[in-house]
Amino acid sequence: SQQGEEDPQALSIQEGENATMNCSYKTSINNLQWYRQNSGRGLVHLILIRSNEREKHSGRLRVTLDTSKKSSSLLITASRAADTASYFCATGKTGGGNKLTFGTGTQLKVEL
Amino acid sequence: DTAVSQTPKYLVTQMGNDKSIKCEQNLGHDTMYWYKQDSKKFLKIMFSYNNKELIINETVPNRFSPKSPDKAHLNLHINSLELGDSAVYFCASSQVGGGTDYEQYFGPGTRLTVT
Numbered sequence: 576s577q578q579g580e581e582d583p584q585a586l587s588i589q590e591g592e593n594a595t596m597n598c599s600y601k602t603s604i605n606n607l608q609w610y611r612q613n614s615g616r617g618l619v620h621l622i623l624i625r626s627n628e629r630e631k632h633s634g635r636l637r638v639t640l641d642t643s644k645k646s647s648s649l650l651i652t653a654s655r656a657a658d659t660a661s662y663f664c665a666t667g668k669t670g671g672g673n674k675l676t677f678g679t680g681t682q683l684k685v686e687l
Numbered sequence: 688d689t690a691v692s693q694t695p696k697y698l699v700t701q702m703g704n705d706k707s708i709k710c711e712q713n714l715g716h717d718t719m720y721w722y723k724q725d726s727k728k729f730l731k732i733m734f735s736y737n738n739k740e741l742i743i744n745e746t747v748p749n750r751f752s753p754k755s756p757d758k759a760h761l762n763l764h765i766n767s768l769e770l771g772d773s774a775v776y777f778c779a780s781s782q783v784g785g786g787t788d789y790e791q792y793f794g795p796g797t798r799l800t801v802t
Contacts, residue, residue, distance in 0.1 A: 606788040617691075617777055617793035618730075627787060644707060661728060672718060672742040673783045678729040 579664050579678025587684045593675030594651040596681040599644075606671040607640055607647050612661045612680075621649075621662075654685045690714050691794040693778050699770055699800045708763045708797045709767075710778030718783040720791065721753060721762035724775040737783060738762050765799075773801045 582597045606625050607646045610618040624631045624647070631638045637650040639659055648669070661682050665675040691712045700706050712719060720743070721733040735743035736755040750766045765772060778794040 608790060610793075612728075615796075617795045618779075618791075620790035620792070623788060623790055663730065667788055669788055672735045672737060673781050673789055673791070674732060674735065674743055676732070680728050680730075 579666060579676065581664060581678040581681045583681060584679070585684070586677075587680045587686065588654055590654060590656055590685055590687050592652050592654055592685075594658070594662075594674065594683055594685070596649045596662050596683070598647045598649070598678050600647075600664075600678075601645065602666075602678075604666040605641075606667040607638075608665045608675065609636075609638060609647075609649050610665060610677075611614060614660070618663065624633045627670045651683075654683075656685050656687055659683060659685045691778055691780055691792050693776075693794040693797050694797065695797060697798050697800075699802065701802055702768055702770060704768050705764070706799070707765070707767045708776055708778075710761050710763070711763050712759055712780040712794075713794070714780055714792060716782050716792070717758050717782040718781050719755065719758070720779040720781075721761065722764050722777040722779060722793075724777060724796070726774070730777070734761075734763075743794055766800075768801045770773075770792075773799055775799070787792060 608623045609621040612618045632658045635652045660682045663680045664678040719771040720735045724730045729743045734753040739755045755761045775796045779791040782789045
């Protein structure tokens with residue numbers, strides 16, 4: 576069954592603006608990960624946040640996790656045209672083969 | 688150096704045929720995965736192997752058979768291809784174990800089109 580729902584499905588912003596994507600999930604998790612997929616390419620890992628963490632930063636990326644609400648958000652600050660891609664959240668359980676369950680994805684378009 | 692590679696990148700074939708997709712990783716990971724991404728970009732895990740042993744086997748038709756000759760390779764063989772098998776198939780690898788969470792590294796994908 577599908578674990579994550581992402582919101583919005585599509586987002587179009589101007590270069591320099593911030594982009595926020597949200598992810599909700601249904602069951603308990605050990606970690607939540609965000610991945611980027613450029614058109615026609617494989618997924619690239621962006622950031623991993625563990626269930627006991629509330630916020631994590633990596634460069635222009637900021638991820639929050641609220642396990643009580645079973646939700647996470649990805650903020651990309653000062654967006655660039657090169658950030659245009661699909662962004663997926665994935666929930667993980669430690670053990671059991673590190674199985675990831677992916678969300679539906681947010682398609683981000685950053686216009687010049 | 689390519690971390691996770693897949694061949695072929697594109698595969699066009701007719702219904703009823705049998706085809707294979709190969710995957711190799713040079714990251715020294717002990718776990719590899721196959722995912723299927725449909726036309727709506729929904730990504731779903733199919734299989735996972737750890738040190739050549741099957742550890743995740745989602746509800747996938749038994750026409751799909753993964754084979755892991757060693758921990759650096761995980762191939763996917765598909766028998767009697769159907770139109771609904773058309774999708775992009777991704778191979779991935781990760782380190783697993785030690786009670787730690789790890790990210791996965793994905794290959795470039797194989798776009799399979801069944802006509």
